[in-house]
Amino acid sequence: MQRLPGACWPWACCWRGPGAQAEQKHTFEIRDGQFRYDGQPTQIHAGEMHYARVPQQYWRHRLRMLKAMGLNTVATYVFWNYHHPAPGVWDFKTGSHNLAEFLKTAQEEGLFVILRPGPYACAEWEFGGYPWWLQQNKNLVIRANNQPFLDSCRGYLRRLAGQVKGYQVSQGGPIIMTQVENEFGSYVSQRPDIPLAEHRQYNAAIKQSLVDAGFEGPFFTSDGAMLFEGGALPGVLPTANGEGNVDNLKKAVNQYHGNQGPYMVAEFYPGWLDHWGEPFTRISPEQTTKQAETYLKNGVNFNMYMAHGGTNFGFTAGANYNEEHEIQPDITSYDYNAPISEAGWATPKYTALREVLTRYVKYPVPAVPAPLPVRALPPIALSKAVDLFDLKKDIKPVTNDAPLSFEALGQGHGYVLYSKRFTQPTQGKLQVKGLRDYATVYVNGKRVGELNRQQTQYGLDVQIPFNGTLELLVENMGRINYGADIVHNTKGIISPVIINGFEITGDWSMYKLPFEQVPDLAKYTAKNKVGKPTLYTAAFTVTQPADVFLDMRGWGKGIVFVNGHHLGRYWKVGPQQTLYLPGCWLNKGQNEVVILEQQNDVLHTELKTADKPILEDLQ
Template identity: 40%
Template sequence: MPVLQTDQAGFLLDGHPFRILSGGLHYFRVHPDQWQDRLRKARLMGLNTVETYVPWNLHQPRPDRFVMDAGLDLPRFLDLAAAEGLHVLLRPGPYICAEWEGGGIPSWLLAEPDIRLRTRDPRFLAAVDDYFERLLTPLRPYLASQGGPVLAVQVENEYGAYGDDTAYMECIADSLRRCGVDVPLFTCDQPVDLERGALPGVLATANFGSRSAHHLADLRAQRPEGPLMTSEFWIGWFDRWGARHVVRDPQEAAHELDELLATGASVNFYMFHGGTNFGFTNGANDKHTYRPTVTSYDYDSPLDEAGDPTAKYTAFRDVIAKYAPVPDEPVPAPGPKLAVPAVALTESARLLPSAAALATAVESRRPLTMEELEQDFGFVLYETPLPLAGPALLEIEQVRDRAQVFVDGQPVGVLERENHEHALAFTVPRAGSVLSVLVENQGRVNYGEGIHDRKGLLGKVLLDGVELAGWTQRALTLTELDGVPFAATTTVPVGPAFHRGAFEVSDPADTFLHLDGWTKGNAWVNGFPLGRYWSRGPQASLYVPAPVLRAGTNEIVVLELHAGPRTRTVSLRETPDLGPTEE
């Protein structure tokens, strides 16, 4: 493929003027068997480029382990993009934000108690160098300079909203160059942060979702020469638990796009196709109050969560056609959908008694954090004996993020970080009763200083003012559920429990799992982690990709943390429910 260059006015590709028409498509938020479909639909909308972040925390889950296969097979994704004739903008971080767990920075770095992320802390920079070497060495053939699809690579991500240490940014850029990145580099920042996050000699781009001409004029005033580009043209938004589903009027967004393209600028939609925060991968925000992001990353994008074109797809395609060739093919039709009216979950297993089969016990004087347990996602079950019987006040210095408290297996209350809760009163039935605290990591903060977000029980745990010592903890990552001792039962278990059922499928297709009457938890289909559900909404269904299903018998497992319906049934429907909307 030709190499991207810049001149005083804009981009050049193979010496000819070139406008980047790109859309965000995160391979790690899409089932790998669906990558080709989503890329084809990007081309059919008129895009010539796709953009993707790279999640460091998934690719390098431990310092000595690097993963680049299956759903993280980035080389395969790049091959598929090239096969569609699409270029790629690569955004490897190390920090990506993306409403992704910890902004993509691996949790094992937080095992260092005083580490400063996104700074020139030598420990952080050494880890970044190692990550880039492991990631970029196999990606060198995919750079445009080597005939591959990657036109340009981003340095860090919206750094101006975090700091102003140009020397740090130079360290990141130098690390990329040492790893063989010889295509253009670029930075991206919101307009007010542009100077703080810019890097001399590197293309600066702006992120915004409205007033396109105004923001691009500001960018031109700060950068009199070179290409104009928005690396994140916000055409939708993400959702958080307890709020409404955010949507944006397609025609209003298309008008903004028209205004942007009329200036001659290049664009990357954020997002073209949002996808899903499968499993435990959603991030959170914390601006004095912790707010976790939902499972769906639909983002009100041109392609919805199931990859079907929306009204925004057609509206954007019509605008793009005014400025660039669009394939003479019809807008793709929605894919087939599957419905199974009721699936009975006839087998159950209580979580607390099952914990010993799921994780090894670790003993310590004080509660250990997830990072100290070398745990990324999931839950920690903390247990300790209580010395005295009678009324008691439990105080926990920091709950990260949601703690369900039990005495001898019976629930006595919940403490939520989101509500700034730290204390709980209950009665201890006898000396030696076991205090169990099930703590859920609801998503590490992905923006601002809050990215230093350690999980579990932090600080002291007091009972009637006296520190509790002598803890057992089990790291419940729930990556494998084979150890769960399911048994048929006609009664609904008390407290957190797994529930399992089966359903038949003749022709696998996309579907949506609805959990009417269930309260909070996680779900898996055939061992694939669909993500979290929560009755507080707005999201009230979970996307099930067609490749997860198989012809014949399929298994569904639900971990309900509180109480499900007496019938213990779920349903698979043809349509999602992302909640009441907010424009």
């Protein structure tokens, strides 16, 4: 068995993990170019897993999967907007929001924790973790040395510290390191319009806010190796994301950390992210294990991003953008081609990595947990369909001379129906260049086409009769989570609606459809028409709850709720064609499903399920 550089084997052989004696206080520090736990040299072999992307009931199983792969640490982002969904509203207690319980569980499973609190996270998460409503303050500048923004960040970090500072290693907890900001050097490189001194003042202010809130460190930053100039901080360990060349890693770290280690890759990518309408990305087990062995041979500490990805439930998926500034919305699955699949299965990549890690590490590697049960259900007969437009009678519209953005309407996510009645017949080219992000367009209730920011499809021909109505059902497909455009993240219709070059103003009615909860359809008349946005519902019986995948092939575009749980978006363009339904969200006996189908090109009578995901069917 090969020796890890710098390891103290007598200690390593008897080490039982940070949860072995939870009542004892410990130390974790950077000294003499090494990580040291209770004074002993320690190698960090971490795997990223986000508690917000996994049902709380499955946390322990997934953590055991990480440990059985040969890892000794779990890393997680904290998403500010997950815990602070609205001004004055905080949630650190319900379900998967219970961060303290996650930390406790990780410690019980003998894992260290690396905490990545942001305030910026990226992570293909909506708005990179920022609360959408920050944008309502016109004096606030996102991710900048701006007092209103820094004040907001401080408030968040104080709240977070109140939940987690007792779980730091000095208090006998599992948290050994805390990250400052995230990939800030990358952002600096994309914002040359801001003086470097301003960027550095902001980054230093975030670090000071962490200290003031009660975070003890050690602290680290996380950037590409060639981007340390913009992201590194004095006295803070720089780590290099995605750096496979050990010489380059050491060269970069030495330059900004006193010519010594420890050397760490805070994001080692065994998989990659995926967008709607683009091929699913795969990285081979051979490529991943070769890189892992390079790190292990050279004593490089690492964090696999992701070891287990999970799911972008609800409206939590973010978006990127390409060189043409076309949006690239992230798919609902965050499988990430990670070693542990979306449903918690051990993949061939997992098995290969476990074999390599077991050969190098000196702590015991437990057996792989049994997979959770999974089974397909009989086809679910849909019992009722309701025209979405019928919900308008119970919604008081907001009226304005011109369309308003989601933010101006006080809405973060979901849909808004923009409606305008015409007193004169109008025809020609409809243009909505400020569409954010997708819309189906109706004239007198009949669908006449769709607009799509992803494909820069901002116009179509319309013919509106006398006393006719133009309506646009607009969906927020996820706020941008990475890059300079993160500061331009309002949703809905954010510029004038134009027909034949004329701005359409006067008496726009806007119906808010946030779908924060599943709608009650009992009071609405059954109605279903091709081309109309439709809500389908059904009750179904489960004899033995187990994980299942909803097969959305044949459907168009929409969202799904099961027993009130928002499973996320589906879209026929792929590559994802199934939605993961955790068995812990099913009841033994009666269950309910509600589907919002926006396109409704065909009338649906049943919902099929599967026992395997379909993530690579690009239409």
